């Protein structure tokens with residue numbers, strides 16, 4: 072069916088192919104339509120040909136009207152009387168145009184019966200179209216009025232039922248490929264639905280139709296099941312299959328004329344109920360999908376927000392390694408420029424400078440991944456190594472202020488699952504905060520100690536200092552962005568550290584120690600044995 076829109080646009084060969092496909096479909100439906108004599112007139116109660124024209128014109132627009140007119144002409148050529156054929160052609164084309172006008176309120180509108188209000192418009196269009204065919208063809212019959220009325224009523228019912236059962240196939244939004252995707256992989260449930268529909272359809276149309284219409288209402292069960300689980304695409308397919316059932320069984324065993332009208336009325340009720348149910352299910356799914364989209368957008372927005380904080384913090388974070396790199400490089404310059412240059416020491420200073428610059432690269436890469444997708448480069452990491460990296464990065468600043476850094480009891484801790492660059496960044500933030508608090512307060516024998524302990528599935532690390540402790544004015548909102556007591560501070564280090572730890576499923580909190588000083592503690596998940604290779 073994906074080829075059908077080609078009639079309005081696209082290269083001529085494709086247009087002709089699409090039109091030929093539609094004519095073939097009409098002819099097949101016409102062939103399947105069976106002749107039954109009702110109230111003395113020969114009728115085709117299962118004629119889906121008109122429903123095909125209806126669906127195409129309603130879905131793809133008035134460009135299909137010539138095809139809708141040509142189809143009955145070609146199908147009936149040589150069979151019916153010429154007058155009757157002309158009337159039929161005119162009636163079908165006019166009815167299709169009227170239906171399209173009802174369903175397509177704007178020129179380019181593609182009606183989508185995934186919405187309940189469009190389903191109601193489909194019912195109105197189907198009724199109007201069937202009535203037009205019935206009136207125009209009925210009026211052309213030369214017979215007593217009672218027979219004209221009876222034939223007209225049968226024509227109306229036959230066209231209405233065919234449209235309700237077959238046209239939905241053309242009016243479900245999306246291409247067949249999208250339908251298949253929406254329907255999902257064939258599961259046991261889908262197989263059970265198909266089996267239930269087939270068995271019940273056989274019971275209804277195959278075995279009992281010649282006596283009385285039994286068990287018809289059982290058909291509602293699989294249809295309701297399919298509609299609620301697969302939405303309107305599933306319903307349209309199931310209804311088309313239901314339309315096929317009387318054709319097949321009529322070919323096999325022949326239906327009694329008297330049962331047909333009753334069956335048709337019941338089929339109309341079945342189609343109306345199922346289509347409304349299917350539309351409600353589809354609408355609900357669309358609402359769910361929209362909700363999911365919003366949630367994803369919101370999550371992205373939150374990450375951007377964090378990303379923005381991080382970008383601001385970047386200046387804060389990069390300042391330190393870049394200043395250190397500059398200091399090392401200047402020292403190397405002096406050592407080289409001095410009379411009797413000490414190249415060995417200059418080389419050591421340069422390699423420290425390179426370390427700092429490499430760290431700048433790591434910070435930027437890590438942040439880029441985190442901002443783009445909220446991704447962490449998780450790997451199994453030894454706690455000792457992570458802490459050592461952080462201590463190395465802040466040692467120059469601590470030395471300059473005469474503050475001792477120490478770490479104890481870390482080697483015995485189990486490895487953690489973490490993004491190493493990010494956790495080093497957290498530790499650098501916490502240690503530098505402590506160093507700066509100690510330096511600012513001029514604490515004698517200032518010390519920053521990093522320690523750790525293992526819990527059940529997590530490792531808790533602590534960065535403690537013997538400084539002034541946390542200022543009471545920032546305590547309540549310590550982890551909020553832009554909260555700072557330092558003139559040169561941005562107030563971002565702690566909020567960014569908290570975001571990083573939360574992304575790791577960890578926690579960060581602070582306490583003031585009774586003996587004075589502050590301690591920041593955070594948790595990280597323990598890496599399961601064998602989980603990823605060592606970083």
Ligand code: ADP
Pocket residue numbers: 500504505506508536538539540541542545549554555556557559560561562563564565566589
């Ligand atoms: P910044 O370092 O830019 O001020 P942070 O978010 O890292 O931003 O820290 C916020 C505030 O928390 C600091 O300004 C300081 O007042 C307080 N703080 C953080 N760590 C300590 C500490 N170890 N001792 C005392 N105060 C601290």
